[in-house]
Amino acid sequence: MKISTKGRYALRMLYDLALHQDEGYVSLKDIAERQNISKKYLEQIVPLLNKTGLLRTNRGNKGGYMLAGKADELTVGDVLRATEGSIAPVSCLEFEPNECPRVGECSTLFVWEGLYKTIRDYLDSVTLQDIIEHGTNGGDYCI
Secondary structure, rough: OOHHHHHHHHHHHHHHHOOOOHHOOOOOHHHHHHHHOOOOHHHHHHHHHHHOOOOEEEOOOOOEEEEOHHHHHHOHHHHHHHHHOOOOOOOHHHOOOOOOOOOOOOOOOHHHHHHHHHHHHOOOEEHHEEEEHHHHHOOOOOO
């Protein structure tokens, strides 16, 4: 499994919003500058985050973006599912129930199910707040 630039940048964007949540709505320009990400690239990510309810937007003079929830409730798994789609390691696990014609006879299915559970459990256990605290306590933190 390889996380795309879109997923990594979305996480950095939401991390930045979590860091600045006391400031109200934050401009995309400010996020782009602080995170050293193209504003145009962030503009492509915003609809994905908006559609899944992770982001709030406000237009106008004091417009910008803010987290739709609390930093300690938004997980890395939420962000990656919004940007990457499925985080399943194999295609047969992307949908419930598993409709693979070999599901009953697949000798390796337990391996992929175990990996998928591990991935989900881990990504859903790390919140934006955890990233903030790790960055604060451990110096520079790179996403």
